[in-house]
Amino acid sequence: MNDQFLGKTALVTGAASGIGQATALAFAKNGARVVVADLADASETLGKIKELGGESLYIKVDVSQEDEVKDMIKKTIDIFGSLDYAFNNAGIETGAVAIDKTDAEVFDQIMAVNLRGVFLCMKYQIPEMRKTGNAAIVNCASIAGLNGFAGLGAYAASKHGVVGLTKAAALENAKKGVRINAVCPGVIRTPMVERFTGGDPTLEASLILGEPMGRLGLPEEIANTVIFLCSSDASFMTAQAVSVDGGWISA
Ligand code: NAI
Numbered sequence: 001m002n003d004q005f006l007g008k009t010a011l012v013t014g015a016a017s018g019i020g021q022a023t024a025l026a027f028a029k030n031g032a033r034v035v036v037a038d039l040a041d042a043s044e045t046l047g048k049i050k051e052l053g054g055e056s057l058y059i060k061v062d063v064s065q066e067d068e069v070k071d072m073i074k075k076t077i078d079i080f081g082s083l084d085y086a087f088n089n090a091g092i093e094t095g096a097v098a099i100d101k102t103d104a105e106v107f108d109q110i111m112a113v114n115l116r117g118v119f120l121c122m123k124y125q126i127p128e129m130r131k132t133g134n135a136a137i138v139n140c141a142s143i144a145g146l147n148g149f150a151g152l153g154a155y156a157a158s159k160h161g162v163v164g165l166t167k168a169a170a171l172e173n174a175k176k177g178v179r180i181n182a183v184c185p186g187v188i189r190t191p192m193v194e195r196f197t198g199g200d201p202t203l204e205a206s207l208i209l210g211e212p213m214g215r216l217g218l219p220e221e222i223a224n225t226v227i228f229l230c231s232s233d234a235s236f237m238t239a240q241a242v243s244v245d246g247g248w249i250s251a
Pocket of ligand 1: 013018019020037040063064089091113142186190191193
């Protein structure tokens with residue numbers, strides 16, 4: 001338990017599943033009240049937080065919709081009184097498709113959730129966080145936000161956008177009490193990756209082969225990094241894109 005999170009409010013988008021769920025639980029374990037925000041039903045996450053003796057609030061939100069994001073932040077403040085930490089994590093993927101075969105609508109949808117969603121969340125989080133004077137945001141990018149991936153053009157573009165947006169927002173707020181960083185996960189064992197491989201063991205084996213540690217990452221390994229980046233242990237860190245990828249980016 002990290003005492004500095006006691007009585008603080010953490011908001012996690014995409015908290016119904018995978019990395020978002022693991023991070024919501026990590027905030028709860030460290031004593032924060034957690035806003036569990038997702039488009040999907042999040043009763044599993046809420047149940048697990050309850051088992052931990054934690055306090056949570058579910059807000060149904062589509063992060064690509066400005067009025068819904070605005071309402072999410074207002075509701076958070078109305079109910080919990082402040083917003084101290086946010087993990088802007090909600091995201092969607094595509095299957096591997098070359099750019100000349102990608103529908104413009106699919107491109108727009110990926111950008112709407114993965115990039116516009118992060119933009120909208122920060123737009124409404126930052127003014128509230130400046131009031132606390134000691135707040136932190138972590139945005140979920142990807143190793144695809146730092147490298148090109150054949151077949152993942154739209155996804156990689158959205159995640160490179162998250163890194164750029166993170167750096168700009170961090171510099172705008174460096175003297176205003178809000179640190180803003182991005183986490184760049186490698187291949188993490190979540191429902192998203194299960195959808196991507198479609199349960200094909202050969203495809204999963206090829207993903208593992210690309211990981212220098214010889215295994216996929218776990219959602220909790222990303223959650224631990226988010227908790228670190230939000231904590232005072234990371235008090236001189238802002239505008240960073242931190243890879244948590246078993247060495248993938250350097251291989
Ligand atoms: P996941 O599919 O398990 O979880 C994503 C969550 O986001 C789901 O609960 C879903 O309902 C929610 N969501 C989707 N669209 C939404 C919207 N418009 N508004 C609100 N919520 C929405 O996926 P996973 O793997 O946990 O991914 C979380 C984040 O991590 C994503 O941003 C993803 O791009 C990123 N990431 C994942 C990697 C992996 O290997 N699993 C690698 C690198 C990045």
